[in-house]
Amino acid sequence: MGYLIAGVLVAAVLVARRLLVVVQVAGTSMTPAYHPGDRVLVRRGGAGRLRRGQVVVFQSAHMWGLAPPRLGATDWFIKxxxxxxxxxVPDSVAARVDAPPGSLVPARRLVVLGDNPASRDSRAWGYVPYDRVLGVVIHRMPS
Structure with missing residues (x-):
């Protein structure tokens, strides 16, 4: 019986590691919601189920097209x-993406904004490709 319980626990840990990751916030682009040093629990994947208002972690713009997202990298953003x-397309982003008024966000692209008005986000880089999204923030970890 003890081996069965241990096996179930090991399996649960392995599944959790595939589905969840803890990311530490760096920078002030998401203040007041998140502050530098905060740790957040991220549910991996699910880019196809994203909704406006969710907070996502994604690979930084300078890496787009160079390599697929990978864990352990220090180039993750939260917006x-x-x-x-x-x-x-929000008015604040339209000029950056050459979108006339009323244009729609194209397939497999996102518009992301930091909560802090001084954030570097889609207003600076344009759309974020879906395949660069690590996942959705589901919980702030206790400090």
Whole structure:
């Protein structure tokens, strides 16, 4: 019986490691919601189920196209989803992506904004490709 319980626990840990990751916040782009040093629990994947208002972790813009996202990298950003495919491109981002008024976010792209108005986000880099999203923040870890 003890081996069965141990086996179930090991399996549960392995599944959790595949589905969840802890990321430490760096920078002030998400203040007041998150502060430098905060740790957040991220549910991996699920880019196809994203909704406006969710906070996501994604690979930084300078890495797009160079390599697939990987754990252990120090180039992860955390921002709030401002628009998903099929929604109207926010006015604050439209000029950056050459979108006329009323344009829609294209397929497999996101608009992300930091909570801090001084954030570098889609207003600076444009759309975020879906395949660069690590996952959705589901919980702030206790300090």
């Amino acid at each position: 709030r989803v401002a628009a998903i495919p099929g929604e109207t």
